[in-house]
Amino acid sequence: MWNRMQTFSVGSVFRTLMVTCTLLVSLRLPAEDGHRLWLRYDRIDDAALLAQYRNAVAAVVFPTPSPTLLVARNELLDDLESLLSKKLTSQTSLADNCLLAGTPSTSPIIAKLLSSQYPGLAGDGYLLHTQQTEGKHLLIIAAHSDIGVLYGVFAFLRLLQTHQPIQNLSVSSSPLTQHRILDHWDNLNRTVERGYAGASIWNWHLLPGYIDQRYIDYARANASIGVNGTVVTNVNANSLVLTPLYLQKVRALADVFRPYGIRVYLTAKFSAPVDIGGLKTADPLDPAVQQWWKDKCNEIYSLIPDFGGFLVKANSEGQPGPQTYGRTHTDGANMFADALAPHGGIVMWRAFVYDARPAATSSTSAHDMAAPDRFKQAYAEFTPFDGKFKPNVLIQVKNGPIDFQPREPFSPLFGAMSRTPLMMEFQLTQEYLGQGTHLVYEAPLFKEVLDADTYANGKGSTVARVIDGSAYHFPMRDPAQDVRLSSPLTGMAGVSNIGNERNWTNHPFGQANWYAFGRLAWDHTLSAREIADEWIRQTFSNDAAAVSTIEKIMMASREAIVNYMTPLGLHHIMGYNHHFGPGPWLDNASRADWNPVYYHRADAYGIGFDRTPAGSNALAQYQPQVRQQWLDSNTCDEKFLLWFHHVSWSHKMKDGQIFWNELCNRYQSGVDTVKWMQRQWQSLTSLIDKERFSQVSMFLGIQEKEAEWWRNACILYFQTFSRMPIPAGGGGPDQTLEYYKSLRFPYAPGTGGSL
Numbered sequence: 001m002w003n004r005m006q007t008f009s010v011g012s013v014f015r016t017l018m019v020t021c022t023l024l025v026s027l028r029l030p031a032e033d034g035h036r037l038w039l040r041y042d043r044i045d046d047a048a049l050l051a052q053y054r055n056a057v058a059a060v061v062f063p064t065p066s067p068t069l070l071v072a073r074n075e076l077l078d079d080l081e082s083l084l085s086k087k088l089t090s091q092t093s094l095a096d097n098c099l100l101a102g103t104p105s106t107s108p109i110i111a112k113l114l115s116s117q118y119p120g121l122a123g124d125g126y127l128l129h130t131q132q133t134e135g136k137h138l139l140i141i142a143a144h145s146d147i148g149v150l151y152g153v154f155a156f157l158r159l160l161q162t163h164q165p166i167q168n169l170s171v172s173s174s175p176l177t178q179h180r181i182l183d184h185w186d187n188l189n190r191t192v193e194r195g196y197a198g199a200s201i202w203n204w205h206l207l208p209g210y211i212d213q214r215y216i217d218y219a220r221a222n223a224s225i226g227v228n229g230t231v232v233t234n235v236n237a238n239s240l241v242l243t244p245l246y247l248q249k250v251r252a253l254a255d256v257f258r259p260y261g262i263r264v265y266l267t268a269k270f271s272a273p274v275d276i277g278g279l280k281t282a283d284p285l286d287p288a289v290q291q292w293w294k295d296k297c298n299e300i301y302s303l304i305p306d307f308g309g310f311l312v313k314a315n316s317e318g319q320p321g322p323q324t325y326g327r328t329h330t331d332g333a334n335m336f337a338d339a340l341a342p343h344g345g346i347v348m349w350r351a352f353v354y355d356a357r358p359a360a361t362s363s364t365s366a367h368d369m370a371a372p373d374r375f376k377q378a379y380a381e382f383t384p385f386d387g388k389f390k391p392n393v394l395i396q397v398k399n400g401p402i403d404f405q406p407r408e409p410f411s412p413l414f415g416a417m418s419r420t421p422l423m424m425e426f427q428l429t430q431e432y433l434g435q436g437t438h439l440v441y442e443a444p445l446f447k448e449v450l451d452a453d454t455y456a457n458g459k460g461s462t463v464a465r466v467i468d469g470s471a472y473h474f475p476m477r478d479p480a481q482d483v484r485l486s487s488p489l490t491g492m493a494g495v496s497n498i499g500n501e502r503n504w505t506n507h508p509f510g511q512a513n514w515y516a517f518g519r520l521a522w523d524h525t526l527s528a529r530e531i532a533d534e535w536i537r538q539t540f541s542n543d544a545a546a547v548s549t550i551e552k553i554m555m556a557s558r559e560a561i562v563n564y565m566t567p568l569g570l571h572h573i574m575g576y577n578h579h580f581g582p583g584p585w586l587d588n589a590s591r592a593d594w595n596p597v598y599y600h601r602a603d604a605y606g607i608g609f610d611r612t613p614a615g616s617n618a619l620a621q622y623q624p625q626v627r628q629q630w631l632d633s634n635t636c637d638e639k640f641l642l643w644f645h646h647v648s649w650s651h652k653m654k655d656g657q658i659f660w661n662e663l664c665n666r667y668q669s670g671v672d673t674v675k676w677m678q679r680q681w682q683s684l685t686s687l688i689d690k691e692r693f694s695q696v697s698m699f700l701g702i703q704e705k706e707a708e709w710w711r712n713a714c715i716l717y718f719q720t721f722s723r724m725p726i727p728a729g730g731g732g733p734d735q736t737l738e739y740y741k742s743l744r745f746p747y748a749p750g751t752g753g754s755l
């Protein structure tokens with residue numbers, strides 16, 4: 001980091017330092033409005049523990065020869081002061097019970113420790129270690145890189161905030177994925193596509209002159225969980241951000257983020273050479289177009305020497321791309337790769353593609369139902385190019401084959417591209433998960449996908465191991481065959497749920513999804529429960545009852561939403577455009593595969609999308625072992641049943657019930673869980689601060705109503721096909737189907753800007 005920093009202008013470093021020093025402290029506000037996220041650092045309220053911690057950190061030795069180390073030291077000293085009510089300064093000589101932080105180049109003790117005891121510590125990983133040296137007890141925070149030290153500082157502070165012992169430490173942790181990136185779907189006019197937390201935090205109009213404190217708070221929060229990149233613009237891109245005026249603004253953000261180890265990326269609109277470059281074409285094989293992108297990259301890197309690269313959505317949902325010019329995804333991605341390679345930048349080329357031509361206009365026809373299965377499209381478009389992308393290209397794949405539904409099987413691409421680095425794309429913003437008002441902890445969803453076995457290289461080739469490169473033993477392949485394989489790119493992206501709401505995410509529990517994303521991108525072996533535990537302790541309280549109750553709520557929440565929205569493998573049955581609320585009856589979109597009826601296919605016989613060989617045969621895109629798991633409707637995991645099978649209304653379920661009854665019961669159980677979540681939350685009145693307690697209570701009230709709405713509307717609609725009675729138990733629909741169909745939400749959030 002320091003070497004890279006030395007290439008920056010003195011002015012830029014100075015500006016960054018000034019900004020950092022003057023604004024760093026203001027995140028600590030007394031009111032509990034959620035703005036402080038998990039970085040609260042309130043005084044340790046357990047007297048014995050406080051005494052123990054105070055004793056353990058009697059002095060600090062923390063040399064700061066770089067902006068990142070300075071940020072790390074300030075973070076440590078400021079937060080220790082709040083946690084321990086004790087002012088510490090950094091001194092030069094070691095003392096007993098001294099905290100020593102740094103890298104091999106700042107401390108011979110650290111140099112020796114890393115080479116002798118922790119030779120495996122990699123890249124930006126960190127070490128927390130205690131030892132006796134010359135009769136003194138030392139607590140060491142060490143790393144090979146400056147940013148690793150900052151990560152170590154945050155990890156150490158996490159131990160204190162979560163009340164862990166720190167007497168005998170031997171913790172080493174290295175990131176399992178290299179690029180851990182937030183994707184902001186933020187437009188230049190500050191609307192946020194699928195944003196439910198206010199306006200974009202990027203105030204483009206006031207940049208570069210005005211540096212909002214939020215930018216620093218944002219960088220700090222991300223660094224605390226290991227996020228090291230941010231794509232600041234929407235995938236539905238605007239070429240304007242590549243003009244000199246905007247690049248100055250991007251540069252200002254990059255300067256703020258740099259000490260926190262966060263690189264800035266931009267979305268590249270494929271047609272930019274035409275839109276802003278005066279060219280007649282954006283054909284990736286045209287030499288003038290290639291030169292235009294090379295010049296553009298030179299310009300960007302002259303302003304932002306550590307610019308990360310481009311994220312590209314091409315030939316998808318109306319976006320231009322190489323196919324517009326009769327070229328391929330490789331032609332397009334490799335053109336960007338060539339322009340970025342001399343500067344060390346990467347291309348994240350998205351696999352979220354489906355036929356650009358309208359599939360049909362009137363969806364209820366047999367023709368529409370026979371339209372190509374959208375599930376299969378990404379695989380069909382990308383697998384022919386496996387191994388043909390340049391070394392600095394990652395293919396960014398959404399977790400499932402369709403689009404961030406409450407539950408999807410893993411995308412078949414994860415098991416089918418052994419010679420191409422694949423990057424995971426999760427969605428933190430809850431477009432299909434209750435948007436800004438439902439409490440849904442997404443880590444169980446992320447883990448379900450990461451832990452799924454693709455069998456791509458034998459048993460145990462989980463999605464996580466495909467993402468981190470270990471499933472294919474990349475480093476063992478012959479580098480002469482393909483240099484990329486000797487040093488694979490790895491990455492995970494999360495579509496951000498951040499806006500300018502005071503508490504960042506609108507729902508206080510939205511913060512947990514941001515947090516969980518960062519933690520899993522760093523270490524996908526962590527469990528959803530562990531992450532919830534540490535987030536709750538830092539965000540709300542270490543009180544045992546509070547921790548266990550909130551944890552139970554969080555762990556139940558994802559299955560609850562699956563049940564009250566899309567149980568048993570239903571998918572994509574929400575309202576048009578804004579995607580708010582149920583709309584299983586919708587059937588007149590301009591494309592068949594935008595219609596809910598296309599996905600659930602309910603008829604007098606039954607319901608579900610047949611993706612077996614008798615149907616679209618999307619199952620063939622999986623490895624045989626996976627295919628086998630889902631092939632037979634009698635043995636298929638019921639959570640994926642309607643993803644792969646059209647079953648009859650009286651299909652026998654594993655618990656002996658007929659399908660229709662099971663479906664109704666699942667909807668009911670989703671509603672019941674939300675009511676249970678409310679009761680659990682109410683039991684915390686005295687344990688949670690007033691403001692957040694009442695916010696969450698109100699949101700749970702909305703969630704309960706909306707869960708009932710989903711249940712009522714879906715059951716009434718599907719009943720028109722099943723013609724079976726709703727089984728007893730639980731509340732029934734209180735309105736007619738016509739009523740639910742008549743509801744309109746023209747101003748639902750998340751659809752501004754380019755939609």
Ligand code: GCU
Pocket residue numbers: 193194235236313317352403431
């Ligand atoms: C979904 C979402 C769009 C978004 C798209 C994408 O379809 O509704 O708003 O642009 O995903 O990921 O590109």
